Amino acid sequence: MQTSTSTAHPLDEALALAPGDAPGHFTGQTTQAYWNMVGPYGGLTAATMLAAVLRHPDVLGEPVALTVNFAAAVTEGPFTVEATPVRTNRSTQHWVVSVLQSPAEGGAPQVTTTATVLMAERRETWSAADTPMPQVPPPADCEPAPPIFPVQWLRRYEMRPVRGMLPQEWDGSERDSLTQLWMRDAPARALDFPALAALADVFFPRVWRRRALRVPAGTVSMTVYFHAGSEMLARTGSGYLLGQARAQEFRNGFFDQAAQLWSESGELLATTHQIVYYKE
Amino acid sequence: MQTSTSTAHPLDEALALAPGDAPGHFTGQTTQAYWNMVGPYGGLTAATMLAAVLRHPDVLGEPVALTVNFAAAVTEGPFTVEATPVRTNRSTQHWVVSVLQSPAEGGAPQVTTTATVLMAERRETWSAADTPMPQVPPPADCEPAPPIFPVQWLRRYEMRPVRGMLPQEWDGSERDSLTQLWMRDAPARALDFPALAALADVFFPRVWRRRALRVPAGTVSMTVYFHAGSEMLARTGSGYLLGQARAQEFRNGFFDQAAQLWSESGELLATTHQIVYYKE
Missing domain, CATH: 2.40.160.210 (Acyl-CoA thioesterase, double hotdog domain)
Structure with a gap:
């Protein structure tokens, strides 16, 4: 049984990650609060992988692009997020991220989700909004x-x-x-x-x-x-x-x-x- | 000096990959035919990473999604493509792919490009085209x-x-x-x-x-x-x-x-x- 007197937002509770057994490794736990039919809501998994990058001590700048591949359902219980900065340039940084879980029947951890993340130190430049928001009621x-x-x-x-x-x-x-x-x-x-x-x-x-x-x-x-x-x-x-x-x-x-x-x-x-x- | 009497299409020449030193590793060589300003045309690098997956003996099905991250310019000369099937399901398969090059000044190979690929065995289903081609001259x-x-x-x-x-x-x-x-x-x-x-x-x-x-x-x-x-x-x-x-x-x-x-x-x-x- 899990009890909590926390007043944290359910998203912050779901995104909680503890340092893992190696640099850039984090451990998390699925939560019922964002449960979908056979696993966590995919958007939450995407958010978790991005959160791992943002909490990495070597992170640079702010997110520009995130691609997440849902290779298999994440099952209830603990999981590991591995976030690796594979290339750091002057103002951009490229990450490869994986979620792994150990199968219930034992054996080596398996990849459930892969992601790549582009971080960048953004500077103010000429900008233009070319996709106006549709006119809709407030x-x-x-x-x-x-x-x-x-x-x-x-x-x-x-x-x-x-x-x-x-x-x-x-x-x-x-x-x-x-x-x-x-x-x-x-x-x-x-x-x-x-x-x-x-x-x-x-x-x-x-x-x-x-x-x-x-x-x-x-x-x-x-x-x-x-x-x-x-x-x-x-x-x-x-x-x-x-x-x-x-x-x-x-x-x-x-x-x-x-x-x-x-x-x-x-x-x-x-x-x-x-x-x-x-x-x- | 490089001479060739081949009549292969320049794209096929550019996509030539030789088996590397480990399963899923391939070696390639940049070609002048697709040279951009400071490296190969990005579309060619994308095509090369996909080609590595398609030539892997364990490949399943046909490509559905490809994401390529251009982390650094590929420089003139040899490169390695590493294509790893991280998860194979009944009808889908997820890949992580990297291009690496050894720096001219020596040292460990560095990642220039990352990619993820989704392969799938597609079946005929109900289908619909919701983005008609614009009416343009032939x-x-x-x-x-x-x-x-x-x-x-x-x-x-x-x-x-x-x-x-x-x-x-x-x-x-x-x-x-x-x-x-x-x-x-x-x-x-x-x-x-x-x-x-x-x-x-x-x-x-x-x-x-x-x-x-x-x-x-x-x-x-x-x-x-x-x-x-x-x-x-x-x-x-x-x-x-x-x-x-x-x-x-x-x-x-x-x-x-x-x-x-x-x-x-x-x-x-x-x-x-x-x-x-x-x-x-």
């Missing part, structure tokens, strides 16, 4: 939606749909794949890079909306490009993000998702892509 | 453009601009970042997965067009999602691809590029994203 005018199915991680996010939520009937009638929603951590929490990485994975599988069929589907690889630096994150604070996601192609078992995340004031915090397995 | 109606500057790799591609090429004057006047062009290997060559990966990196930096300023810029990370299986590649053959690229955000030293590659008949072969460093 969060207060959009009703919060209850979790679309009973898994824990959906309770860790406040979601206020704008358009393109799940079909009302699973009748196989085809439609577009576009979803827009306001979202933030629940309870509200100041945005940081791991939280933003986790939010990039919030969207339900595009194929469910496109087909009005709830076929088995799961993200296999996800990339997040962080346009926000820490100052833009601080400006966003615990406010809502507008998320927009659509697919470009569904082809023989895999579809892609292209998404954007803006702050409520319209700053593009991140763009993100996934390739997602689907059945049938 | 390749024969678009004049081939000469290389925009004198580097070797640009001579390895036939490019027929449709719209959004480089500004006529570098006068700093802002415009959109959209480019469309017909393209294929030069000389023409039947499309395969490495060639498609290389073509995904063909677009000049979006910031040059957006700003009409030729600031220093270079791709730092690139992801390619392959929607085409080998049958679709065979249908494409040595025909033209329509490439379309645009940026979503330019922010403090990095911009992203989202791009699509269609076959001439309008099949979406791949979608691809980059995060690109730029100065000033």
